[in-house]
Each structure stands twice: as structure tokens, then as C-alpha cells.
Amino acid sequence: MPGFVEKPEPVEVPGLEHVHTGKVRDLYRDGDGNLVMVASDRVSAYDWVLPTGIPDKGRILTRLSLWWFEQLADLAPAHVLSTDVPPGAPADWAGRVMVCRALRMIPVECVARGYLTGSGLAEYRRDRTVCGLALPEGLTDGSELPAAIFTPATKAEVGDHDENVSHEEVARRVGAETAALLRQTTLALYTRARDIARDRGLILADTKFEFGWEEDGTGDGGSGAPRLVLADEVLTPDSSRFWRLDEWQPGRPQKPYDKQYIRDWLASPASGWDRHGNQPPPPLPGEVVAHTRARYTEAYRLLTGLPWD
Ligand SMILES: Nc1ncnc2c1ncn2[C@@H]1O[C@H](COP(=O)(O)OP(=O)(O)OP(=O)(O)O)[C@@H](O)[C@H]1O
Numbered sequence: 160m161p162g163f164v165e166k167p168e169p170v171e172v173p174g175l176e177h178v179h180t181g182k183v184r185d186l187y188r189d190g191d192g193n194l195v196m197v198a199s200d201r202v203s204a205y206d207w208v209l210p211t212g213i214p215d216k217g218r219i220l221t222r223l224s225l226w227w228f229e230q231l232a233d234l235a236p237a238h239v240l241s242t243d244v245p246p247g248a249p250a251d252w253a254g255r256v257m258v259c260r261a262l263r264m265i266p267v268e269c270v271a272r273g274y275l276t277g278s279g280l281a282e283y284r285r286d287r288t289v290c291g292l293a294l295p296e297g298l299t300d301g302s303e304l305p306a307a308i309f310t311p312a313t314k315a316e317v318g319d320h321d322e323n324v325s326h327e328e329v330a331r332r333v334g335a336e337t338a339a340l341l342r343q344t345t346l347a348l349y350t351r352a353r354d355i356a357r358d359r360g361l362i363l364a365d366t367k368f369e370f371g372w373e374e375d376g377t378g379d380g381g382s383g384a385p386r387l388v389l390a391d392e393v394l395t396p397d398s399s400r401f402w403r404l405d406e407w408q409p410g411r412p413q414k415p416y417d418k419q420y421i422r423d424w425l426a427s428p429a430s431g432w433d434r435h436g437n438q439p440p441p442p443l444p445g446e447v448v449a450h451t452r453a454r455y456t457e458a459y460r461l462l463t464g465l466p467w468d
């Protein structure tokens with residue numbers, strides 16, 4: 160089964176407990192019970208975490224995520240407490256670590272889509288629906304939807320694909336009130352981000368948010384009821400599909416903004432790799448790494464309007 164070509168050993172840091180190695184990020188818990196998320200330069204394609212990293216990817220996507228949290232702060236509070244490197248941790252965590260409030264996570268991948276592609280397109284072609292929501296005839300790969308839709312999914316383990324679920328199924332799992340809140344918040348966040356991105360020449364085709372409850376929160380007018388908090392990373396190319404507006408052409412698959420060079424090279428004879436076989440993918444050549452790094456810095460620059468170093 161696809162996964163890591165080489166699973167990295169977690170760095171040992173006194174005072175931090177390693178809790179998880181994700182495809183891209185490493186998670187620790189600190190002495191105060193907070194979650195320490197460290198973004199690496201790892202990159203995945205075709206369900207594999209590749210043996211070659213993209214220099215600065217962890218720092219670029221962390222900075223981008225933090226920038227988005229600020230753009231969205233009035234719609235949902237963020238889980239980030241600090242970006243300080245914890246005492247005793249490697250200095251190279253600087254810029255790619257976020258110390259976050261540990262939340263009671265809601266086990267729903269809150270996906271919003273404004274355009275049709277991927278698993279949504281597959282379901283549409285079969286049933287004219289996405290996550291059970293009826294859509295008009297005549298849509299094709301990359302079409303803009305008449306309105307953004309909430310298409311929740313349940314989490315899968317590394318290598319598996321998340322499974323789309325209906326709104327009713329979400330309500331059954333988390334309660335009707337929470338399901339409605341997730342839907343409303345997800346669509347508000349997506350709409351804001353989509354408009355910001357479009358102004359800057361990028362299409363935000365879809366994205367995934369995760370939310371959790373802050374138990375001793377100030378929700379409900381300061382009553383101490385749990386407060387819904389935006390967690391994880393937000394609106395990075397790892398959690399979202401961005402397309403260039405000037406390259407967007409419905410009716411064919413759109414180019415993935417960040418991983419286009421990687422996928423093209425892996426699928427080409429030059430890589431010598433068969434993605435349908437059972438061998439892990441080979442290391443990436445320097446030129447593919449450089450092009451991909453340039454894509455991440457370009458996305459950062461276009462979206463934020465700030466230079467990358
Ligand atoms: N504030 C938070 N409190 C508690 N858990 C959180 C918080 N923010 C994010 N998480 C959880 O931390 C984990 C981050 O893991 P990560 O995304 O790196 O790997 P993964 O989800 O296992 O796999 P993938 O690499 O496919 O995303 C997720 O389970 C996410 O739900």
C-alpha cells in the first residue's frame with residue numbers, strides 16, 4: 160500500500176511528547192498540553208510521500224496558513240497560540256512550528272467546493288450529485304458551481320482517500336446543530352478565501368477545514384460553553400486546490416498549481432516509474448525540485464502580496 164517511501168524518525172525533544180507523524184507534519188504535545196505542529200518539507204504525490212523534500216516548503220506553507228488565519232479571524236477564531244520554537248527544539252523549526260491549543264476535534268473533514276473536479280466530479284458523472292446534493296446538468300471537469308457547496312468527508316488513514324458523506328450522515332455523527340454550524344462556517348470561510356484568491360489571479364477550487372471545540376471557551380456570549388475553533392492548517396496548497404485563473408479551462412483536468420511538475424515528471428518515461436505498479440517512486444531531480452519550490456513561493460507571493468525572503 161502506498162505511504163512513505165522512507166518514514167522519518169521523529170526528532171526527540173526533552174519536554175515534548177511525539178504523538179504523530181503525518182504525511183507532511185510532525186505532531187508533539189508540550190508540558191502544558193498544547194499541540195506542537197511542525198511542518199516539514201515533505202511532499203506527496205500519487206498517494207506517496209516522496210523521498211525528496213522541497214526546500215522551504217514547511218516554512219512557506221506555515222507562513223501562508225498563519226496569513227490566512229488572520230484574514231479569517233472575524234469568521235472563526237484560530238487555534239494558534241504561538242510560533243516560538245519550544246525550548247530545546249532544533250533551531251530549524253523556526254518558521255515552521257505552530258504551538259496550538261489542543262482542541263476536542265470534530266471528526267469531519269469540512270470540505271467546501273466552488274468548482275467541480277476530483278471525487279466530486281466522479282460522483283456528479285454517476286449521479287448528478289455531489290455528497291448527495293443535486294447539481295444542474297451540463298457541468299464538466301473544472302466548471303464553476305452555481306454556488307459553493309459543503310461536501311463533508313470522513314478521515315482516512317495515510318494512503319486511503321477520504322470518503323464523502325452526506326449532510327445527514329454528518330448530522331447523525333455530530334448532531335444536527337453542530338452539523339449546521341460546520342456547514343455555515345465552512346461556506347463563509349471558503350467564500351471569503353475564494354474572493355481573496357480570485358482578486359489575486361488564483362482560483363480556489365476547493366479546500367478542507369478542520370474544527371475543534373475549545374472546552375473552556377468564551378462561546379455563547381461568555382457563558383463558558385464550548386467555542387468552535389478553526390484548527391489544523393488552512394488554505395495551503397496541501398489542503399486546497401488552487402488553479403491559475405489564466406490557465407483555467409473547464410472541460411479538461413486543471414493543472415494542480417503546486418505539484419504539476421512533480422506529477423508530470425513521475426508520469427513521464429524519464430522517471431522510469433510505473434505509478435500503477437508496486438514500486439515506490441524514485442527521488443526527484445533537482446530541476447523538478449526547483450520548479451516546485453518556485454510554485455510554492457509564487458503562491459505565497461501572489462496570495463499575500465508579500466515577497467518570500
Ligand atoms: N488544535 C488541534 N487540536 C487537536 N488536534 C488537532 C488540532 N489541529 C489539528 N489537529 C489534528 O492534528 C492532526 C494533524 O495530522 P496531519 O494532518 O499532520 O496528519 P494526518 O491528518 O494523519 O494525515 P495527512 O498528512 O493525510 O493530513 C490531525 O489529526 C488533525 O485533526
Ligand SMILES: [Mg+2]
Nearest residue numbers: 181182369391
Ligand atoms: Mg491531516
